[in-house]
Amino acid sequence: MxxxxxxxxxxxxxxxxxxxxxxxxxxxxxxxxxxxxxxxxxxxxxxxxxxxxxxxxxxxxxxxxxxxxxxxxxxxxxxxxxxxxxxxxxxxxxxxxxxxxxxxxxxxxxxxxxxxxxxxxxxxxxxxxGPVKLSVSAQYINPDGTLGADLNLADNAQNELQAGRSIRYSYAVAGEPANSTWTFEGGKPGTIDNTEIVDVKYSRMGTYGVELLAGRDRPFGEDMIAFENLVTVIASTDPVTLDAAYNRDSSGGVLNVEFSREIDAATLNASAFTVTATNGGTVYTSTIASASVDSNEGNIVILELAGVVYNDDLVTITYTPGTLKTLDQVAVGQITDAPMVFVGDNFFDNGTYDFGFENSMDSNWAYQWWGAPWDDYTFSVSSTQAYEGDYSGYVVVNPGGGMIVGQVDDAGNAATFQVVAGQSYELGVWIYVESLGQILPGVNPPDVRFFWAPATNWGVSGNPTFDTAYPVGEWVYSSQIVTFAESGPTTISIRADNQNNPEALKFYMDNLTLLEANLRP
Known part of the structure; x- marks a missing residue:
């Protein structure tokens, strides 16, 4: 009308x-x-x-x-x-x-x-x-990482899964929804947005449901698929693994140690854990004041330290086998120098900078025109490996070559984030090396370095440096402490150096992080 x-x-x-x-x-x-x-x-x-x-x-x-x-x-x-x-x-x-x-x-x-x-x-x-219409599929993930049998997708199907294992969920959709949200009871991640394929790990025994909602605002349309009691997580005989260790809060005095399965609190002994911080050649052994099991996430052991650890420390956790068992009565084996990673508010997570490579294309990671050898590479947004989400940045630096890229929008404008001059930050990245190439003795090994504008520090070190001992075929976190000379909007460029390598360097990178850092006095 x-x-x-x-x-x-x-x-x-x-x-x-x-x-x-x-x-x-x-x-x-x-x-x-x-x-x-x-x-x-x-x-x-x-x-x-x-x-x-x-x-x-x-x-x-x-x-x-x-x-x-x-x-x-x-x-x-x-x-x-x-x-x-x-x-x-x-x-x-x-x-x-x-x-x-x-x-x-x-x-x-x-x-x-x-x-x-x-x-x-x-x-x-x-x-x-057309109307928004969803269809969902789910498959077991075998211990070797291959995909197994399909799940029975129905209410009360109670597909059995051994604790500590994972299921791959995916969806197909018609009607071009603008957004989607998965909700996984009892799984990790518990929720995730705008992700078509997601691997969900179940560490706690019980029976759980799954829900997927997708829709668009204009023209309005939505569809939802939900299955009650879809997965029943049962006891397992698999070895117990330490999946992650990170700070529980910003103080650095309480740590989360996340295991692959729920821990029996009655078997927990704080003295079996050792937390070590190394800084500038000095080793600090932190006294553990108490240990407990998270009441909501039974696979997380909370270690409360008598002191604190700092972002510029190299922090590791060791567990010496003793009484510790899972609820399905599998003993926890030796854990030696497992790295602890700091988490917190990511300054890259501002809705513009695509720190996880989930919302950008190859062309949005543009060559920065440094000239040879920094133009001798290929970069792509890939779904082959991802630390989190669906995508990561895949880099192939040719023999003797290099790479320099920065994120830009479709109009060629550089993506920015806000910093404060003089504040210390932890600049980190997750790296998965596919091939190191040939690391030669007596020359500078390949590395990744981050430079920023305005007023970069040209003296930053490798983050990481790829020496002969660098792990291949697994995700590894690398970080360094940086400060910025000027406050305000800042851009960053990622440089990979492979000049002394007679073979190609191939790696994935994901979850770029910039955290406010608390440094050891």
């Missing part, structure tokens, strides 16, 4: 503006010819869901004849296509379509501010989306 009122309003304005007075002594106005076309969905790129309509309006002054043309067997039209200025078209089939308007004017007609002739042809692109 509002659409018709608006079109009538434009017609009335045109009529009042260009009507000539009847008195011969009055000024006679000449009606101009000007193309003015509207649609009811023009502010939304003429995108609708199948079965709905768009109103098309021609309120061009000076028109003497018009003809609308609509796709055959796709639309049903209300109004006279050979004369009416306003017609309504229902679209019955999803797809991309052209609606055409042929106009004949009294004189040469303006389009914007240019004359284009007495006869004009206009094409209006329309996109018709």
């Amino acid at each position: 509002n659409t018709y009122k608006n079109i009538v309003k434009y017609l009335c304005i045109a009529a009042l503006t260009f009507t000539a007075c009847s008195d011969d002594n009055d000024l006679q106005l000449v009606e101009p010819s000007h193309r003015v076309i509207y649609t009811s969905q023009m502010d939304f790129e003429n995108q609708i869901e199948v079965g709905n309509y768009i109103t098309f309006g021609d309120v061009s002054p000076g028109v003497t004849a018009r003809t609308w043309s609509f796709p055959e067997n796709v639309t049903s039209v209300e109004g006279n296509q050979s004369s009416d200025g306003v017609v309504k078209a229902y679209f019955n089939t999803p797809g991309d379509y052209d609606v055409k308007l042929h106009q004949v004017f009294k004189g040469d007609a303006y389009v914007d501010d240019q004359l284009r002739g007495k006869e004009l042809d206009t094409t209006i692109a329309v996109r018709v989306l």
Whole structure:
């Protein structure tokens, strides 16, 4: 109804503006010819869901004849296509379509501010989306990383899974939803957005459901799939692994030690754990004041230290076998110098900088024009390996070559993040090396370095440096402490140096982090 009122309003304005007075002594106005076309969905790129309509309006002054043309067997039209200025078209089939308007004017007609002739042809692109419709699949992940059998996707299916193992979920969708959200009861991650394929690890025994919701705001549409009691996590005989160790809060005085399965709190002995911090050649052994099992996440052991550890420490955790067992009564074996990683608010996570490579394309990681050898590489956003989410950045630096890239938007503008001058930050990255190439003795080994603008520090060290002992085929976290000379918006470039390597260096990188750092006094 509002659409018709608006079109009538434009017609009335045109009529009042260009009507000539009847008195011969009055000024006679000449009606101009000007193309003015509207649609009811023009502010939304003429995108609708199948079965709905768009109103098309021609309120061009000076028109003497018009003809609308609509796709055959796709639309049903209300109004006279050979004369009416306003017609309504229902679209019955999803797809991309052209609606055409042929106009004949009294004189040469303006389009914007240019004359284009007495006869004009206009094409209006329309996109018709089908309803949002989801389909889900799920497969076991075998201990060796290969995919196993399909799950039975049904309420109360209670597909059995040994504790500490994972399931790969994926979905296909029609109707182009703008967003999606997975919710996994009892799994990790518990929720994740806009991810088509996700591996979910179940560490706690019990029976859990799964839910997936996808939708779009305009044109509105959504679909949800949910399965109650889909997965039953049972006792396992697999070896117990330490999956992660990280700070529980910003103080650095409490650590989370995350195991692959739930821990039996009755078997926990704080004295079996050792936390060591190395800084500038000095080794600090932290006294553990207490140890407990997280009441909500039974696979997490909480170590409360008598002191604190700092971002510039190299912190490791060792467990000497004793009484510690899982709830399914499997003993925890020796753990030696497992690295602890600091977590916190990531300054790269600002909605612009794609720190996880989830929302950018190859072209958004642009060469920075340093010249040879820094142009001798390939970079791609890859789904082959990911530390978290679906994607990572895959780098192949050719023999003797190098890489220098930075993130840009589609217009070529560099992505920025905010920093404070003089503040210490931990700059980190997760790296998965596919091939080190050939690391030669007596020369500088390959490395990755991060430079920023404005006022970079050209003396930063490798982060990481790829020596002969660097792990291959696993995700490893690397970090360094940096400060910025200027506050405000900052850009960063990633440099990989392979000049002294006679073979290609191949690696993935993910989850770039920039954390406010607390340094050892």
